[in-house]
Each structure stands twice: as C-alpha cells, then as structure tokens.
Amino acid sequence: MRERYIEQVFEYGGVMSVPGATILHADLDAFYASVEQLLDPALRGRPVAVGGGPNGGVVLAASYEAKAYGVQGGMPGWRAARLCPELVFVRGHFREYQRLGDAVMDVLADVTPEVERISIDEAFLDVSGATHLFGPPAAIGARIREQVRAEVGLPISVGAARTKHLAKIASQVAKPDGLVVVAPGHERVFLDPLPVGLIWGVGPVNEQRLADLGIRTIGELARTPSSAVEHVLGLAVGHKLSAMAHDEDPRRVVTTRHARSVGAQSALSRRAPDRDDVRAVLAHLADRVSRRLRAKGRAGRTVTVAVRLAGMQRSTRSRTLSVPVAATLTLTEVSEQLAWSAIEAAAPCEITLLGISVSQLADQRSVQLELDLEPPDPWRPGSAPGAARSAVDASMDAIRTRFGGDAVGYLPVVLRGDGAVPDEFRELAEHDL
DNA sequence: TCTGGGGTCCTAGGACCC
C-alpha cells in the first residue's frame, strides 16, 4: 500500500494530525478492469481490456497492466490488440459494476452523509463534520481505502485537500492505489510542477492551445495574466482555468443534483439513411428517453437530435416546443423531423450514429396535458390526441414494471432486436433525474 | 482497422421585445 503525504515531502512528519484538508476525492482504480480481475483470479496481473475486441468496438476500460502498453479507454479494440498482443478482452459484467460501485458508495456513506457521487466509481466527500469521529482527513482517507479493499476487494485512490479541484488532482496523483493529502499552506508547492492537463476542464485541445503560449505546468499557468489565457481559451474557460491555477475553487460538495438533460444514442454500422431504418432507431431511442422521463415524473421542452456522419463529423438539430414532452410517440415524431433536417443538409451521406436528447426539463406533474396544449401543428400531422398517447405510455410503463422491459414495445422497437451495447452498460452511465 | 454511451457547460449569431 502506498501512502504519500505532501506535507511529509515538503515539511512536517506529523501529518495525521493536520486538519483542514477536509474535501476528499475517492476514485476507484481502473474500475471495470479491476472488477474483472476480482471476479476471475486468472486475470490478475495480466493486461485486461473490457469491451472492444480485435475485430471491432472500443475498449471501455484497461487494467494497469494493459495501460503500461499504452492501451486506454475509448481506443478501438484492434488498436489495443496491436499495442498489446497478450491483451485479454473480456465482455464485461455490467451488473457487477453497478453492484460493487454501489457497495463502495455505502462505505463512503458510513463516513459522512456529505457524499457527492459524480459517476459509477467516483465521489467527493466533505469530511469536516466527521473528523471528531474518525480523526483528521488523512486518517479518514486511509480508513476508506482499507475498508473498500477489505469489504469490496477493490483498489481505490483518495486525494484530500481544501478544495474539490485540488482533492481531485491529488487523487489522480495518488493513482494507482494511493493516498495523497495536500495540507493547507502547501497548495502552491504541490500544484506548480504539475502538468496543466490535470486541471479539470483541460483536454487535448486546450492543452495544445496553452502549449502554444509556452504554458505546460500549472505554475506557468498561474504566472500568466488571466487576460492572455482568456484571449486564447475564451472568457469563461480562461477565467475558470486561471482561478483553478490560483487554487481558487468555490465549489461545495453537493449531495443532490438534478439532471439538466436526458439522452440516448446508438452507433450504427455505416449506412445510407433509410426512412424505415431511421424511424426504427429513433423510436427505440425515444422509447428509452421518454420512459426514463416518465419514471421520474419529468418532461422536457427542447428536443435535440444528433447525427454522426461517416468521417465522425456530427450535426445536430434542435427544436424547443411550447410545452414539455414525455410521450414516446411525440418524441419519436419530432426527432424524425429533426434527423431528416440534418441528414438532408448533408446529403448525399452515410450515417454512423443517431442520438436524441431532451433538455429544459420540468416536473411533468405541474405541466399536465402536454399534448392537448400544443396548437395544431405541422410537426404531428394526423397525430393522436395527447390523452390517448399518455394513456398508451402509462399502460406500457405499467406492463414493463411488472413483466420486464422487453415485455411490450412499439413495433419498430420490437423488430429491432440487435442492440450493440447491452442495456446494463447504458444504465451504468445514466445520471439520476 | 475504423472509432461507445451517458452527461455538463460555453459561444456566437439571430430573432424578438421593450
């Protein structure tokens, strides 16, 4: 086990007594791959990739043994196989990921209720109210790591600092399987030598733009006038990054957060767009999205459709309706209009993905009669009355609740039985509404 | 050999209103 304390490196030895670094970021290491190695001991110590394969698909996660060869999440399987010939591809146990991720969050919840889960495998904690029970943040971080290892069987890295931003960077520096505590007063000496790419919000594009200014470390960024950074990255991003580089991060740990959009997308084998095909895919996506909305009593006014063309260019079309929608058929029809608007603008073309997203969300209960309130409109020629649509959705939702998600569906959805990605995987990434 | 699926936030131009 590696425990590293920044204050040990730079100043004191009595780290376990240092208070103040009360924001923790806990992040499971190579989560999916670690679960596979936990479930199958034969995989331990070997390079493992979840998902993908030499003949298609992308790698969803790579074990540290695989990362040593340069294999990364998001990489096409064939490329990963070329980088690492001994790489073992596994299909993935998505239900187990959900179960074990939840189990880890239970461990965190035993420390404090102030937990902000930001994905299946990652959370912030504010432990300022827990130190009287469990000791200083460093001790709490160590305790979390021990308990997750003992009770769940997985390696987890923890960063502790005064702010979320710094705690997150600390956990990245701690990986794999480590703990890094940045004691108050030591932020600058910790941050300055680190690469700007560790800042939340700096990806490949902005990293290159900063490099063009001669900025490679967070220290160099902090010494650059924010006006220069804003000029290159835009006002908002530049301002935020400068603030981060100066260790100014006002964000608090938030335990409840409402989603601002809900979406679903499907990659398709490259194909010329076809009316029936497009409708079938969109019906399936609209069904997924609208069911999630209705399950939470939500609806949304803005419908956005994304189309990806051969060559990876994306095109989007959106329409804001006068009233929020959550009915499957309405969403399907609006999406179809939008999709063809994008496709026709690009024609002739081949498409490789279709996606639907609904935003401007509102509570459905307060905006009932969604469809009857819509004026007669060209978007739904000959459409069924809204009440009928709501009734159909309600009975289908009820049947699915009792008999399972595949028990009933709109015709195109039933006919399309070839989902490339299992629903369990999709559910892992869904945010609470 | 051909690139997943779920999200967040920002920008810029135009429409529209007062």
Next chain:
DNA sequence: TCTGGGGTCCTAGGACCC
C-alpha cells in the same frame, strides 16, 4: 432618409468529463 441599447430566448457547434 434613416433608425439606440439592453435583455432574453433559441439554435448549432464545440470542448470536456467519466
């Protein structure tokens, strides 16, 4: 013969994160 300034909403695109 020539028309301001500010605010809000909508749309399309893009960067980023897990």
